[in-house]
Amino acid sequence: MKYHCEICSYIYDSKQGDPEQNIAAATDLEDLPSTWVCPQCGVGKENFYPLSEDSPVPPGEAPQNIMIMALTQSLWQICGRGSCAVTREIGKLFITQLKSQGITLDNKEHALEMVKDYFINVNRFARDMDYEIKEDTVEIEVKNCRFFGTCSKLEDQSVLITTCPYSNTAAAALEEVSGFRYRIEKTQKDFGHHIVLTPISEINRKRTIKIKNKIKKLNEMGEKEF
Numbered sequence: 001m002k003y004h005c006e007i008c009s010y011i012y013d014s015k016q017g018d019p020e021q022n023i024a025a026a027t028d029l030e031d032l033p034s035t036w037v038c039p040q041c042g043v044g045k046e047n048f049y050p051l052s053e054d055s056p057v058p059p060g061e062a063p064q065n066i067m068i069m070a071l072t073q074s075l076w077q078i079c080g081r082g083s084c085a086v087t088r089e090i091g092k093l094f095i096t097q098l099k100s101q102g103i104t105l106d107n108k109e110h111a112l113e114m115v116k117d118y119f120i121n122v123n124r125f126a127r128d129m130d131y132e133i134k135e136d137t138v139e140i141e142v143k144n145c146r147f148f149g150t151c152s153k154l155e156d157q158s159v160l161i162t163t164c165p166y167s168n169t170a171a172a173a174l175e176e177v178s179g180f181r182y183r184i185e186k187t188q189k190d191f192g193h194h195i196v197l198t199p200i201s202e203i204n205r206k207r208t209i210k211i212k213n214k215i216k217k218l219n220e221m222g223e224k225e226f
């Protein structure tokens with residue numbers, strides 16, 4: 001019998017067991033010890049449900065995880081550390097999406113609450129997310145991330161995971177309400193992430209607008225040439 005993890009789509013096959021956690025072949029889900037956790041995202045067996053032959057969910061690794069892995073790897077190969085600049089745009093994109101739903105970001109706490117609502121309650125990227133606003137920094141704990149397995153594989157290949165949506169979006173949200181650019185530090189912790197965001201420099205909005213206008217002009221010129 002096969003079982004599907006509702007958080008990360010990992011499949012537990014009772015025929016094979018889980019040798020890495022000393023689970024013998026032919027161990028059914030209900031006979032797994034209470035200490036057993038999903039090897040990809042860390043949730044317990046209560047988060048698994050049976051996968052029958054005619055299940056609407058096709059067996060195999062979640063395709064979105066494979067796509068994210070390929071995109072992050074490619075981005076890293078082409079841009080290296082420069083991919084941080086590219087992926088900051090991911091955060092801004094999510095913020096634009098929030099705003100298009102009529103949501104305004106009032107202050108740091110409200111901004112982080114909106115980020116949490118978007119990723120945890122609405123889109124279920126992870127099981128939970130806690131945040132703490134300290135005097136200077138903001139600390140975020142993401143628990144049982146859907147992409148933990150993917151992130152681990154990327155880290156094993158020494159790929160810097162700049163595509164982390166919580167980091168990018170929380171940084172973009174904080175930048176929006178505080179006017180400061182934030183440095184992102186992210187470490188893996190218990191099948192999730194520990195993220196520290198530190199304000200580093202005030203955003204010069206006038207300069208940003210000037211650069212954006214310049215890029216727009218260059219794009220328009222390029223289009224004309226074609």
Ligand code: FE
Nearest residue numbers: 005008038041
């Ligand atoms: Fe899982």
